[in-house]
Each structure stands twice: as C-alpha cells, then as structure tokens.
Amino acid sequence: MAEGTTRRTVLAGIAAATAIRPVMAAPAAKMPKGFLWGAAISAHQSEGGNTASDSWLLENLPETVYKEPSGDGCDSLNRYAQDFAIAKALGLNCYRFGIEWARIEPEPGRFSLAVLDHYRRVLAACRAHGLMPIVTYSHFTVPRWFAMRGGWEAADSADLFARFCETATRALGDQIGMASPFNEANIHLLAKLWRGAATPEYRAKRTAMIAAAARATNSPAFSSILFADPDRIDAHLLDAQAKAYQAIKAGPGDFPVGVTLTTQAVEPFGEGSVAARIEGELYGSWWDAVNASDFVGVQTYTRMRVDANGLMPPPQGAELTAAGYEYYPQALGHTIRLAARKTNKPIYVTESGIGTDDDSRRIAWLDASMAELERCMADGIKVHSYIYWSLLDNFEWTQGYGQRFGLVDVDRTSFARKMKPSARHFASLIRARR
Template identity: 75%
Template sequence: MAEFDTTRRTVMAGLAAAAAVDALPGHAAPRRPMPKGFLWGAAISAHQSEGNDVHSDSWLLENLPETVYKNPSGDACDSYHLYERDFAIARAVGLNCYRFGIEWARIEPEPGRFSQAELDHYVRVLASCRAHGLLPIVTFNHFTVPLWFARRGGWEVPDSADLFARFCERATRALGDQIGMASPFNEANIHRLAALFRTAATPEYIGKRRTMLAAAARATNAPAFSSILFSEPESIDVHLLDAQKKGYQAIKAGPGDFPVGVTLTTQAIQPVGENSKAPAMEQMLYGDWWDAVNSSDFVGVQVYTRMRFDAKGMLPPPTGAAVTAAGYEYYPQALGEIIRFAARKTSKPIFVTESGIATDDDTRRVAWLDASIAEVEKCQQDGIDVKSYIYWSLLDNFEWTQGYGQHFGMVSVDPHTFARTVKPSARHFARLIQERR
C-alpha cells in the first residue's frame, strides 16, 4: 500500500505540474457527453513495455549483430514489475479501460510447457487493472511469438493455428474470468501493411532484412525461421486467418463472457490522379480480414496517418505537410475517414483501439488529441456508434525496429530508474474526458 500511495502522489503531482497546458492553443470547448459506456483508454503491448522477453523471436532478432533494429528492447519500461504504477497513472488521467497484452513467449516458453508462475503473474495484473477501475482489454498476441514457434517456421506452418489455439485455451482458462474484452491478435493484418511498405523500400533495406533472417536461422539451427513483421503475406495469411478463427473459438469457450474481436491496421488509403494503385493497395492491406471481422464480435481500428497512391505507387507526404517523428504525415483526419470506411465494411461495433502520434513536442500531441476526438464526435453525429477512443500509448516504449527513438507516450520513462513523468498531454486528455462525461 505504501508503494501505491507514493506512486499516486507522484502521479498527481505530475498532473498538477502539467497544468500549464491550459494556455495552449486549440483547447476544445466543453462538449456534450459521450454515449453511456464509451471507453476512454490507452494501449500498450507486453513486449514493448514489460522488458526482458527473452524467449521471444523478437528478442533474438534485436540482439543479432546483423539486426535491423536500432536498439534491443532490454528492460523496456519494466512494466512487468511496475504495472500498478501504470494503472494508477491511467486512472488518474480519468481512463476507464486499459488495453495491454499477455506474452505467449513467457506463458509457453517451450512447446506444450505452460508456466503456471507466468499465468499467475497475469492473474495479478488483470486483478490490479480492475482494482484501479479499468476494464482490461487483452491482446493475446502482439506480433511476438515464442522462439520455438518462430524456429519451426512461425505462421508459415499449417498447424500454427492449432498451436495458437492451444495457447489461447490455456491462457483463457487461467485469465478469462478477469478479462473485459479481447482480441486474438493486434493488427491481424500487420504483415500486409509491412508488405505494402516494402513496395517503397530500398534494395539496401530489403538486403539487410534478408541477412538478419538468415542469421537468425543460423543462430537457432532453423532452416525455416520466420517472424511476422518480415514474412510475406502469401506465406502466412491463410494460417493467420485460421488462427484468428480457432483462437476466437478457444477464447469464447471461456471462462468469462466478453466480446472477442479483430483489430486491424487501418491507415487511410487515398487515390491521386488517374489509374491510381489505391484500390489494389487497399486489397493488399486487407485481403480477407473484413470477413474475419464479420465472424467476430467487434472491430478495432488502429489509425495513424494516410497513404496516397498514384499510377506509379506510394507518394511521399505533400510538399509542406507536417510529418511526425515516425515519418508519417500528420493527418488526424484519417481517423474519421477510417471510422466511416469501417462502418461501410461491417455492421459490427467499432472501437478505436489505437490512435497516436510520435513527437517530442508535446503541444503537437495535445493538438492530435483535440483533432482525433473531434473526428470521433463528427462520426457519432453522423450516426456511427463509435464505442471508444484508446490512445497509443500511455508510455514512451520500445517501438520495434525504431528502438527507443520515437516517443508516442503521454508519459516518459527514465531508462535507468524507470521513473514515470507525466506529460502535459496527459493532463489535457484528462480534461477532454472530464468535459465529455
């Protein structure tokens, strides 16, 4: 209890110190309340925040001499031990849900051997989340897989869906009565987005990627080593769709009675000029994943920017357009476009499960929050029942191949002491939420 009290005082002091954000331009006027049950949240993933995920495929790739990762994940934010601090911050901001992952590589570090200690750990995490007044929204797989799974061919192997369903069943058996919502995968079509981006990648990057994967295969004596962020859709898509179906069934079998959906990476795709490649790129991004949505309980849209295509391919951001620290065009209007797109594609409930900006200028994050929430409100005024706004991310964390150089968080994390420092944007988010309750 003493640790929690200290954390709470630290959080509240940080929020009070952030009060200067009131003077920032673009502060929204009070709005009408959001619909009853609307979820305000923040998202995080296990590998990106917990640290020391040593049995995962990503840990191996990050630490190879031939890696394309700018930094290894290392201790990350140490959320494995400090999750209560994160929940306390989320609650102090006024959030009523928290989206996070459980780590397959921790729970099943060897094939068929499930760690009761790790399952018990996540039981405590879920109980703490609820004790802080937050609905736990659980992702069963956020890109990373156990090293043994990658070594045998990852999602390229036909029985990969059965192995994933086995994990989902065992994890749900231990955790299901505490889960509030769930998805088998984070951004189930991420491999398709990665392939889309590779259409504009340099030959040098493609070569480095191949060299890294070859080194991983040698290091593990695995001729079929495969990792989702670097796999071709035609090799894995059919098995991932099968895994979504079987994982959904395993999770729905309980215990617990909660919605299980599909989260998708849903960047706005826009055509430019005649004979634009945009329709083909849209098909490349989604494939059959909207069919999977219609066989589940909800869709989570995860939106960061737009991508424009002419007859030759992907275009850079327009001249003079603002660009985020992640290299994306600053385009919060993409959120409204995608919510409307999702409403045309499915009758399932629509949740915004990720929306965020990489920046070291927190005033831009404040402006992003204003603009993004305004997009949600416009969609609601048009009759679309959007059920959440979940910001990525609560914490500055490990951003995959980009390492620690990109900061999406409303809270910074000292890499040595793991001290959390609340940014003014968190105070602003708290006010936006309060105005709409």
C-alpha cells in the same frame, strides 16, 4: 531513416499534404454511458526481459535491423500497478495490454503456471484500479520455438496458437473484459505494400538478420511475422484468428472477442488512381474475419495518398511525425466511416496516437482526433471507445526508444514515470465529455 517493419514505422515516408495547425476545441459532446476511454500498451514493448521471444533474438543479433534491443523495456512487468494508477488518475476506464505468449509457453506444450499466476495478478490489479482489461493474446511477438519451426508459415501454426489461447483463457478468462487474438491482424499486408520501397541495403540487412537467426537457432525454417513473406502467412493467420476466437469464447468468462486492424486511410488523387486496389490489398479477407467476430478495433495513424502509379511520396514541406509519416489526425474519421461501411459489428478505436518530441503537437492531435470521433458520432455512427497509443514512451520495434508516442515519459535508467502536459490535456478532454 531506415524502413521500419511495423505499422508505425512501416508508414514512414507516406504522403503528406500541408502542415496542420492545432484544432480549436468545439463544445464537448457528452459520450454515451459505457463509452471507453483508455490507453494501450503491448507486453514486449513495455514489460522488458522477454528473452524467450523471437524478437529478443532478432534485436540482439550483430546483423540486426533493430536500432537497439528492448532490454528492460519500461519494467512494466514489475511496475504495472504504477501504470494502472496513472491511467486511473487520467480518468481512464479501460486499459489495453498484452499477455506474452513467449513467457506463458516458453517451450512447446510447457505452460508456466507462475507466469499465468502473474497475469492473474495483473488483471486483478487492473480491475482494482477501476479499469476494464482489454487483452491482446499476440502483439507481433511469438515464442522462439514457434519461430524456429516456421512461425506463421507452418501448416499447424493456427492449431498451436489456439492451444495457447485455450490455456491462457482457462487461467485468465474470468478476469478479462474484452480481447483480440492479434494486434493489427493485417499488419503483414501493410508491410507488403511498403516492402517494395525498401532500399537494397535495407533488404539485404533484413535478409542477413533472418539468416543469422536461423544459424543461431539451427533452424533453417526460422520465420518472424514482421519479416515473413505475407503471401505465405496470410491464410494461416486467418485460420488462427478463427480457431483462437472459438478457443477464447469457450471461456471461462463471457466477453467480446474481436479483430483489431491497421486501418490507415487510403485516399485517391488524380485520374486513374489505384486507391481501390491498394485498399483491397491492405485489408485482404480480414473484413470477413471481423464479421465472424464480435467487434472491430480501428487503429489509425495517418493516410496513404494514391495516384495512378500507386503510393505517393510525401511532398516537400509537409509536417511529418517523428515516425516519418504525415501528421494527419483526420485519417481517424475516414477509417471509422470505412469500418461502418464494411461491417455492422461494434466499432472501437483501439489505437490512435502520434510519435513526437513536441508535446504540443500531441495535444493538437488529441483535439483533432476527438473532433473526428465526434463528427462520426454526430452522423449516427456508434463508436464505443477512444484508446490512445500509448500510455508510456516504450520500445518502438526496429526504431528502438527514439520514437515517443507516450502520454507519459519513462526515465531509461530509473524507470520513473512522469506525465506530460498531453496526459493532463487528455484527462481534461475526458472530463468534459463524461
């Protein structure tokens, strides 16, 4: 498969060990009062019609690396109440979703009051369904004008982002329950680790896409986070996290603001393994950012096996997910323990999921992930949530709609939602632990 550029797709080809069988459920441990059970989604991947964003432009270019455009998404822009109703029916008590910067500020300094009003209605509906809203201010996408002027490579990018966060919080903050400025704030560092494994053909196509975007917008500086040079944007993203934190905490509202990270398990194999170096490159200075915020969001999908030469390819016969990387739910226990070592901030599992067309494997994933979570908590690590990615089968970036992470199937024509058996299984896991 072609190399992807986000956490789930960039991990394609990661090492695998043996196929994992479904885990037999142990007697359920009751979770502490206030534990958050949830599902996650992003604005661009589910809302549809995000025409003012950088991603919409890239998806629709003839030279694109995207398999298909996002189009109407899951029409969650209009059907959000249906999604909240499903989440409530599953017994969830929180819902993690994004507000779309490109909709709110479609031109620099011009904020849409109508869109902010829309998101107020979304937040109110979320609360009306008994769900605490956990809001992401930027889930990879940015306004097209922001990308045209250099994106996160621009020296003033952090200030522009903080201005957006301040404006959005003034309008919405009193309805927000928790928030993070970024989804997977270190995603560019994960992309850097895997970029060297890209085929020459893919690299050339990616370069041609960005060049085409620059021509189409008459902006030679065009830059998009999923395709930018990580070394040119890391310092600006760290600055943006710090400034956005202050802007959001200024209120209104009094809610925790944290850092969500892509936290894949990095495991050493053999003598001279360079796993420590790889782990350092994956996280960079982002644990310092965590320690300057209110919580850390752990977002885990697999592991990286590392020998003396670096990242190892998957062995023949390994069980892989639809995204191409190792089926390894045990990674969640590893990354929760890593977070506990790296910070004393509250730990939330803000994403954990699997892309598969075999829903029985999703059920097995949920069982195994729950077992890892409970083992960590039995060892005294306080974990405050388990949030599954994703509620819906949605747009998976460069891979389009072919990878299904959802607990709920979405008909691509009618947008009708249909719960999968895994959704009902998740509900039963929650009931047993309440």
